[in-house]
Amino acid sequence: MSEIKKIGDAFSKALANNPIDSTLNRSMGICFTYLGLYEKACACFEKVIDINPEGSFGYYAMAICLLKGKPAFLCEKKTIDKSIEYLNAAIMIEDFGIFQYLMAYIKYDYYSRKFLNIKPDYQHHLDRAHSIGISKEDVYSIFDLLKVEMPDCFEDRAGFASNK
DSSP states (O other), X not given: OHHHHXXXXXXXXXXXXXXXXXXXXXXXXXXHHHHTOHHHHHHHHHHHHHHOTTOSHHHHHHHHHHTTTSOGGGSOHHHHHHHHHHHHHXXXXXXXXXXXXHHHHHIIIIIITTTOOOSSOHHHHHHHHHHHOOOHHHHHHHHHHHTSOOXXXXXXXXXXXXXX
């Protein structure tokens, strides 16, 4: 965490000189996310989207930040809806496995665990993520950013050895 704070300080100084740099805002947003400063992270990712609305990463990052380090299961429905909206925007721009995997997690943790129906369901997104391709590192990075445990059924489905 102290390393992230140092890196964040460097990005902050660079942003003071160039506040509309998409890469700097993205990097600063990631630092804020790791530090649990979600409001500040969202502000950075909103700038990323404003600067480059055709870029998918800002939408993906906003979907993560909206959950504020809580399991999707514990979030309000309006937060889940907004997170899914951002993810759908990212997927419309670029259909990456990591985006589909995050969508699968949100739909699993919020809808499936509460025995609520949603179409397509989490299994559809998991299958899509694996058909597109997703690395073990990408999967673990999602849960590191979310600050939640990976559901066992996701590890089993992916064939990853447990990191627990």
